[in-house]
Each structure stands twice: as C-alpha cells, then as structure tokens.
Amino acid sequence: MSLPNYFASLGRYHVWATNKLLTSNLKSLSDADWRRDCGLFFRSVHGTLNHLLLADNLWYARFAEGRSPRIPLDTELHSERAAVCEALAQAVTRWSPWLATLAPERYDGELAYTRNNGEQVRIPFAPALGHVFNHATHHRGQLTAALTGMVQPGPELDWVYLLQQEAKSP
Template sequence: MSLQNYFSSLARYHVWATHKLLDVNLKSLSDADWRRDCGLYFRSVHGTVNHLLVTDNIWYARFAEGHSPRIALNTELHAERAAACEALRHAVTRWSPWLATLPPERYDGQLAYTRNNGEQVSIPFAPALGHVFNHATHHRGQLTAALTGMVQPGPELDWVYLLQQEAKSP
C-alpha cells in the first residue's frame, strides 16, 4: 500500500471514529456529565472535545495552509456542546480532500512549522501526519474511558471495524 492510500484510509477513519463518537455516544450525555471533571488530561468531555478541535485546526493549518496558529491547547473554542461538536465534525472532514491533492513525493519531505513557544521545527512529513491521526485516536480513547466510567456504552472505534465495513461495500 502506498503512503497516499495509507493516509487516505487514516483520514477516512478519523472522520468515521469522530462522527461515531459524537453522534452516538457523546450525544446522550447529560449536560452535567458533558462538563464533569473525569480526570482526563483536559478534565471533562467538553474540554477534551475542544482540545481535539484546537489541535485538528492547528495541524491542518500547519500542513495544508502553511502557517502555525499560536493558541493554547486548552482553549475553549466553543462553550456550547452543539457548536463544539459541529465544529469538530466539520474539521475532521478537511483532511481527505487535502490529502488527495498531494503528490506522492511529498510524503518523503519535511514539515516546517513554529511551535507555540516560537521554536522553529522541521520534522519528517509522513510521521508528523501520522501523529495528527494518532493524537486524535488517543483522545477518543480517553473519551471512551470517560464514558465507561460514567456507566455509558463505550463505542467500538477500532480502525479494523471501518476496514471491515469498507470491505463489505461494493
């Protein structure tokens, strides 16, 4: 499998898992549980969803737009649940169309960007892109653990389930 196809699959998974978590599992939480401190790195489900949105926006800007927004990783972009979920639902859909524009040799290059502290960084492009999707998977896992701790059904978000679903489609 080429890197183009691999990252295309990861981008589809990013959308599928995020939408499933938002539309099925987090949708049924009470407002109190949505904001409850669950001991997550960003404390609550609300804080973690906002963090996912902040970081998706940062990394998309670095990769697709060539600039590095300087914004705290715990910034609350949306105070209201519906707005935060809708913004994240939209944000994750940007990756697939952008990836389709990349020439294969781009994956062998570097990604240069500026960290929040002003440090200039240049790292290998493909592993950095992998980080974007891996990071989101990590925090979706935290949200799944929070749901389980609240005695809510935990979603089955393994990538293999999407791959099996796609294999069944004509």
C-alpha cells in the same frame, strides 16, 4: 500499500471514528457529566472535544495552509455542546480532500512550523501527519473511557471495523 493510500485510509477513519463518537452516548450526557472532571488530560468531555477541535485546526493550518497559529492547547473554542460537536464534525472532513492533492513524493519531505513557544521545528512529513490521526485516536479513546466511567457504553472505534466495513462494500 503506498503512503498516499495509507493516509487516505487514515483520513476516512478520522471522519468515521469522530462521527461515531459524536453520535454515541456523548450526545445524551447530562450537562453535569458533559463538564465533569473525569481525570482526562483536558479534564472533561467538553474540554477534550474542544482540544480535539483545536488540535485538528492547528495541524491542518500547519500542513495544508503553511501557517503556525499560536494558541494554548486548552483554549475553549466553543462553550456550547452543539457548537463544538458541529465544528469538530466539519473540521475532520477537510483532511481527505487535501490529502488527495498531495504528490506521492511529498510524504518523503519535511514539515516546518513554529511551536506555541516560538521554537522553529522541522520534522519528517509522513510521521508528523501520522501524529495528527494518532493524536485524535488517543483522545477519542480517553472519551470512550470517560463514557465507560459514567456507566455509558462507549462506541467501538477500532480502525479495523471501518476496514471490514469497506471490504464488504462493492
């Protein structure tokens, strides 16, 4: 599989898994459980979803817009549940159309950006892009673990389930 096709698949997975998570038992959590410190890196379901949105916005700005916003990674972008969920569901949809504009040779290039601490960074483009999707998978996994800890079934988010679904489609 070519890198453009691989990343197109990752882009579809990013949307699919995020939507499955957002329409899971997360939406029926009590306000106390929504904000409870579950021992996650960003403490709560609310904090982790805000971080997912912030990171998606940050990496999209770096890749697609050539900007390097400097914003703390624990910044609360939305205080309300519906707002953070809507914004995240919308944010993840940007990647696939942008990925479709990339020339195949772009994947062999570099990504240059400035970290929050002001450090200038140049890293390989394709692995850095892979990080965007891997990072989101990591935090979605934390959220499913938090649901399990609250005795709520977590959604099945393995990429292979999307691949199987797509293989069945005509």
